[in-house]
Amino acid sequence: MSTMTVVESIRRTLDEEMARDERVIVLGEDVGQSGGVFRATDGLQAKYGKSRVFDMPVSEAGIIGTSIGLAASGLIPVVEMQFLGFTQQAFHQVGNQLARMRYRTRGSLTMPVTIRAPYGGGVRTPELHSDAFEALFAHSPGLRLIAPATAADARGMLAAAIRDPDPVFMLEPLRGYRLVRDEVPDGDHVVPFGKARIARAGRDVTLIAWSAMVQVALEAAKLAAEEGTDVEVIDLRSLVPLDTDTIRDAVKQTGRVVIVQESPLSGGFASEVAASVANDAFLYLKAPVCRVSGYDTPYPVPHLEDHYIPDAQRVLRGIRSTLNF
Amino acid sequence: MPFVFNLPDVGEGIAEAEIVKWLVAVGDTVAEDQPVAEIETGKAVVVMPAPASGVVAQFGAEEGNIVQVGELFLIIDDGGVSQEQGPTDATQSKTAPPATAPSEQAPPLPAATTSEQAPPSPAATPATRRLARELKVTLVDVPGTGPGGRVTDDDVRATARRTAESDIASGAKAASPGQSHILGAADAIAERAVPKFGHGADEHIPVRGVRRRTAEAMVQAVQQIPATTTFLSADVSSLLEMRKTLQASDVAADTPITLTPFLIKATALALVRYPMANSSFDADAKEIIVRGRRNIGVATNTPDGLVIPVIKDADQKPLLAIARELNELAAASRVRGIALEDLSDGTFTITNHGPLGGKFGTPIIRTPESGILGFGRASLEPVVRDGEIVARMMLPISYSSDHRIVDGDLAIGFCQAVIDLLEHPIYLLVEGR
Numbered sequence: 001m002s003t004m005t006v007v008e009s010i011r012r013t014l015d016e017e018m019a020r021d022e023r024v025i026v027l028g029e030d031v032g033q034s035g036g037v038f039r040a041t042d043g044l045q046a047k048y049g050k051s052r053v054f055d056m057p058v059s060e061a062g063i064i065g066t067s068i069g070l071a072a073s074g075l076i077p078v079v080e081m082q083f084l085g086f087t088q089q090a091f092h093q094v095g096n097q098l099a100r101m102r103y104r105t106r107g108s109l110t111m112p113v114t115i116r117a118p119y120g121g122g123v124r125t126p127e128l129h130s131d132a133f134e135a136l137f138a139h140s141p142g143l144r145l146i147a148p149a150t151a152a153d154a155r156g157m158l159a160a161a162i163r164d165p166d167p168v169f170m171l172e173p174l175r176g177y178r179l180v181r182d183e184v185p186d187g188d189h190v191v192p193f194g195k196a197r198i199a200r201a202g203r204d205v206t207l208i209a210w211s212a213m214v215q216v217a218l219e220a221a222k223l224a225a226e227e228g229t230d231v232e233v234i235d236l237r238s239l240v241p242l243d244t245d246t247i248r249d250a251v252k253q254t255g256r257v258v259i260v261q262e263s264p265l266s267g268g269f270a271s272e273v274a275a276s277v278a279n280d281a282f283l284y285l286k287a288p289v290c291r292v293s294g295y296d297t298p299y300p301v302p303h304l305e306d307h308y309i310p311d312a313q314r315v316l317r318g319i320r321s322t323l324n325f
Numbered sequence: 326m327p328f329v330f331n332l333p334d335v336g337e338g339i340a341e342a343e344i345v346k347w348l349v350a351v352g353d354t355v356a357e358d359q360p361v362a363e364i365e366t367g368k369a370v371v372v373m374p375a376p377a378s379g380v381v382a383q384f385g386a387e388e389g390n391i392v393q394v395g396e397l398f399l400i401i402d403d404g405g406v407s408q409e410q411g412p413t414d415a416t417q418s419k420t421a422p423p424a425t426a427p428s429e430q431a432p433p434l435p436a437a438t439t440s441e442q443a444p445p446s447p448a449a450t451p452a453t454r455r456l457a458r459e460l461k462v463t464l465v466d467v468p469g470t471g472p473g474g475r476v477t478d479d480d481v482r483a484t485a486r487r488t489a490e491s492d493i494a495s496g497a498k499a500a501s502p503g504q505s506h507i508l509g510a511a512d513a514i515a516e517r518a519v520p521k522f523g524h525g526a527d528e529h530i531p532v533r534g535v536r537r538r539t540a541e542a543m544v545q546a547v548q549q550i551p552a553t554t555t556f557l558s559a560d561v562s563s564l565l566e567m568r569k570t571l572q573a574s575d576v577a578a579d580t581p582i583t584l585t586p587f588l589i590k591a592t593a594l595a596l597v598r599y600p601m602a603n604s605s606f607d608a609d610a611k612e613i614i615v616r617g618r619r620n621i622g623v624a625t626n627t628p629d630g631l632v633i634p635v636i637k638d639a640d641q642k643p644l645l646a647i648a649r650e651l652n653e654l655a656a657a658s659r660v661r662g663i664a665l666e667d668l669s670d671g672t673f674t675i676t677n678h679g680p681l682g683g684k685f686g687t688p689i690i691r692t693p694e695s696g697i698l699g700f701g702r703a704s705l706e707p708v709v710r711d712g713e714i715v716a717r718m719m720l721p722i723s724y725s726s727d728h729r730i731v732d733g734d735l736a737i738g739f740c741q742a743v744i745d746l747l748e749h750p751i752y753l754l755v756e757g758r
Contacts, residue, residue: 255450255452282451283451283452283454283455283458284451284452284455285450285451285452286450286451286452286453287450325450325472
C-alpha cells in the first residue's frame with residue numbers, strides 16, 4: 001500500500017501497463033515532452049520513447065480517428081483528452097466509429113482504446129474546460145464509461161480499461177486529481193467494471209454519486225450525521241455497465257435516494273439512475289427520488305462556479321427534503 | 326392478435342361475477358356469440374357469449390372463482406398468433422403484462438374501465454403501498470394522517486391491527502363512506518377478520534353468489550337507511566273467500582292462484598294512492614325521487630338464497646296476469662335461469678313469509694327503495710265487529726320504511742290503504758286497469 005493522489009495513481013498505472021504490454025501506447029495533446037496538462041504522463045516519453053508516447057495536434061477528432069486506426073492494426077492506444085468538453089470535437093469519431101466498430105464488423109474487430117478525460121469544474125478554468133457531459137457517452141452503445149473517485153479506483157479501473165478489448169471512456173475527477181489522496185494497493189490491482197462501491201454505510205438515506213461528486217456526497221453525509229441522519233454513500237464508479245443490483249439493494253434498505261451529479265439536470269445520468277431505482281425498487285420508495293445537480297445552463301464563468309456545482313450544503317438540503325417528504 | 330376480453334358489467338352495475346361453469350375448454354375453437362361460460366352475478370346466472378371468433382387461449386379464472394368487472398375474463402386467439410405458442414404467449418400482448426407466475430390463473434389485468442369505477446387511490450408512497458399489500462390492508466379503507474392526508478406506514482399498521490381485533494359489527498361500521506355502495510358493503514364482509522377457534526368442528530362456507538349479494542345488500546341497507554317498522558293487521562276473510570271462488574272457477578284453471586298476486590296488486594294500488602311511499606332517497610343529490618311506475622319486487626326463496634323477481638307496472642296488470650307472471654318468474658328463479666331484466670327496476674318490495682309460518686317481522690329495505698311490506702301468515706283471530714267478538718282471518722303486516730321520506734302519518738296511511746284494498750278485494754279488480 002502506498003498513499004498517493006489520483007493523478008499520481010494514473011501516472012503509475014500508465015507506467016506499469018506500458019511496462020507490462022509493449023503494445024500499449026500513449027497519445028494526446030502535450031502528453032509527450034511536457035507530460036500532459038495535468039502531468040499524468042510525466043516522464044513516460046523519456047522512459048518509453050517517442051514511438052510509444054507522442055504528442056498529437058490540437059485536433060480531437062484526429063486523435064481519436066488515429067487511435068482507431070492504431071487499434072485496428074494491433075496496438076493498444078491510451079488517449080488523453082485534455083478536457084472532456086473538448087471531446088465534443090471528437091464525438092463523431094467516438095460515437096459513430098470507435099463505439100460501434102465491434103458491432104459493425106460482426107465482432108471481428110475490437111477496439112482496445114482507452115480515452116482518459118478529466119471532467120467537471122471547480123478549478124476555475126475558462127469556458128469548455130469544465131463541462132460534465134457524461135450522459136453523451138453513456139448514451140453511445142458500445143462504449144464502457146467509468147468514473148473513479150479515488151486514487152485506488154483510478155489505478156484499478158485504468159488497468160482494467162487498458163486490458164479490455166473494447167473501447168473504454170474513463171472520466172477523471174479534474175478537481176480531485178491532486179485533492180483526493182488515498183491508499184492504493186500495490187501489486188496487480190484491477191477493479192472490474194459494473195461494480196459499485198459502498199463508500200459509506202448508512203440506514204436512512206442512500207446518496208448515489210460518482211467521480212468528484214463522491215467527495216461532496218461524503219461531506220454531506222458527515223453534515224447529515226451531525227443532524228442524526230445516517231446516510232449511505234454509493235460510489236457508482238462504473239456508469240456503463242451500471243451496477244443496478246447494488247442500487248436496488250441499497251434502496252430496499254433505506255427507501256430514500258438522493259443522486260448527485262455535476263452536469264446539467266435534464267437528461268443527465270442521474271435520470272438514468274433514478275429510472276433504475278423506479279424500475280427495480282419502486283415498492284420500497286418512501287419519498288420521490290431526489291436529484292441534486294448542476295443547472296440547465298452552459299457551464300458558468302469562474303466566479304459563479306461555486307453556485308453551479310453541487311456542494312455539501314445543497315446535497316444536505318436534498319437529504320432533508322427526502323427525509324421530510 | 327389475442328383478443329383480451331375483460332369482464333364487462335353485464336347489467337345493473339355489478340362489480341363482480343362468479344364463474345359457474347366454463348362451457349368451452351382452452352384450445353377449443355369458438356365462434357363469435359357462442360356461449361362460453363355461465364357466470365353468476367349475484368342475482369342470476371348469465372350466459373356469456375364469445376366476443377370474437379378464434380381459439381380459446383386462456384381463462385381469467387377457474388370455475389367457482391370470482392372475477393371483478395374489468396379483470397381478465399377470457400383470452401381468445403383470433404388467428405394472428407399461432408396456437409402452438411400457447412396461452413402464456415397469448416398473454417404477452419400489448420394489453421397484458423407477461424405472465425411471470427406459472428400459476429394457471431392469470432394475474433388480473435388492469436383495465437381502463439377499472440380505474441373509472443374504482444374509488445380514487447389515496448396518496449401513499451410506494452413503500453407504504455407495499456406494506457399495505459403485505460398486511461392485506463386495502464388503502465381506501467385507511468384514514469391518512471400524513472402530510473396532505475397521505476396514508477403512512479403507521480396508518481396502515483393501525484388499520485391492520487384494528488382489522489385483526491374487530492368483529493363483524495365494528496367491521497361493518499368501518500367501511501368508508503366515500504366508496505361505491507357495492508365496494509363498501511363487500512369490504513364489510515370480505516375484509517374484517519372473524520376470530521377462528523380452530524377446534525376442528527367449524528365448517529367454512531365461502532360466501533358467494535346470491536348469498537354474498539344478499540349479505541352485501543343487507544349490510545348496505547342497514548347502514549344507510551334509518552328505517553322504522555309499522556305493524557298492523559288486515560282482515561282478509563273476504564279476500565280468502567274470493568280466492569277460493571276464483572280457484573274453483575274455470576278462469577284460473579291453468580294458473581294456481583296464491584295469496585301473493587293479491588298482495589302485489591294491493592301494494593301497487595296503495596302506492597298509487599300514496600306516491601311518496603314509492604320513492605328513493607338520493608343523499609348525494611339531496612333529492613327524493615318519486616317513482617313513476619309501480620314495479621313490485623317479490624322476495625322469492627330459491628335453493629341458492631333470496632331472489633327478487635320484479636312484476637313491472639303491477640298497478641296496471643289484471644290479477645290473473647300478475648299471477649301467471651309471478652309463477653313463471655318464480656319457476657325461473659328456482660333454476661337460476663331468470664333474466665336480469667326481470668330482476669331490475671323494482672320500485673318497492675314485498676316479502677310474503679306467511680307460507681313459512683311467520684307472523685310479524687322486520688323486513689329490511691332494499692336500497693335504493695324506501696319501503697318494504699312483509700306479510701305474515703293469516704290466522705283466525707277474535708276481532709270486535711260492531712261490539713261483537715267475531716272470528717276473522719287476520720293477516721299480519723309489517724311495513725319497514727325509510728324515515729327520511731316516510732313519517733308516521735304516511736306510514737300508517739299507506740298501510741291503511743293496503744288494508745283497505747285487502748279488506749275490500751273488489752277494489753283490486755276495479756282500480757288501476
